[in-house]
Amino acid sequence: EVQLVESGGGLVQPGGSLRLSCAASGFTFSNYWMHWVRQPPGKGLVWVSRINSDGSGTTYADSVKGRFTISRDNAKNTLYLQMNSLRAEDTAVYYCASGGAAAGNDFDYWGQGTLVTVSS
Amino acid sequence: DIQMTQSPSSLSASVGDRVTITCQASQDIRKYLHWFQQKPGKAPKLLIYDASILERGVPSRFSGSGSGTYFTFTISSLQPEDFATYYCQQYDNLPLTFGGGTKVEIK
Numbered sequence: 062e063v064q065l066v067e068s069g070g071g072l073v074q075p076g077g078s079l080r081l082s083c084a085a086s087g088f089t090f091s092n093y094w095m096h097w098v099r100q101p102p103g104k105g106l107v108w109v110s111r112i113n114s115d116g117s118g119t120t121y122a123d124s125v126k127g128r129f130t131i132s133r134d135n136a137k138n139t140l141y142l143q144m145n146s147l148r149a150e151d152t153a154v155y156y157c158a159s160g161g162a163a164a165g166n167d168f169d170y171w172g173q174g175t176l177v178t179v180s181s
Numbered sequence: 182d183i184q185m186t187q188s189p190s191s192l193s194a195s196v197g198d199r200v201t202i203t204c205q206a207s208q209d210i211r212k213y214l215h216w217f218q219q220k221p222g223k224a225p226k227l228l229i230y231d232a233s234i235l236e237r238g239v240p241s242r243f244s245g246s247g248s249g250t251y252f253t254f255t256i257s258s259l260q261p262e263d264f265a266t267y268y269c270q271q272y273d274n275l276p277l278t279f280g281g282g283t284k285v286e287i288k
Contacts, residue, residue, distance in 0.1 A: 096277075098225075105268065105279055105280075105281050105282045106217075106219075106225065106268055106270070106279040106282075107279065108270075108276055108277040108278065108279065111275075111277075120275050120276075122276050123276070156224055156225075164272075166213075166272035166277065167227075167230070168215060168217070168225075168227055168270070168272075169227050169230075169236065171224035171225055171226070172224060173223075173224055174224055
């Protein structure tokens with residue numbers, strides 16, 4: 062059974078940092094592209110970032126470029142999102158999602174989400 | 182960035198009703214459109230990919246159609262478990278973008 066389990070969310074002050082993790086199981090993680098998507102409270106879904114299967118290629122939404130870094134450890138079957146210079150508008154539930162092995166944009170499996178709150 | 186305009190933003194319907202949601206892209210996205218269902222406090226669930234292909238295990242009362250810039254999503258006979266928010270998403274161009282969502286509520 063495919064499982065994606067996020068962790069690392071919490072309350073952080075504006076300007077602070079946080080690292081999210083997404084532990085994957087039930088599929089060959091090293092073959093799959095992966096994504097982060099966020100959802101501000103009461104609002105819609107927003108794509109944040111994508112990483113290819115070996116970690117050599119990354120893409121970001123303009124709103125997080127230069128502040129967030131997506132990475133992965135295929136030996137540990139884990140995806141990461143390092144978030145720096147956090148702002149109030151980064152407050153959201155953050156989901157990891159699988160992109161699939163081919164085109165990279167499948168979104169067929171999602172984690173349960175982890176809440177990040179940026180507030181003083 | 183490609184803008185995805187979803188309508189309506191909400192609707193009220195009864196069990197057994199036929200429900201249709203539309204999604205319009207600001208430029209041609211060919212067939213590269215997903216439809217997701219999201220229930221409160223839960224992660225989105227993929228229902229349809231490539232605009233019209235049903236994901237494994239998704240009931241056949243769900244369907245999608247369209248290409249280019251105009252897409253529709255239909256529930257042929259609304260069931261109690263279908264009350265949720267539905268989102269379209271284009272994956273033809275980066276950044277990937279979602280529609281604003283359609284909340285389907287009980288009448």
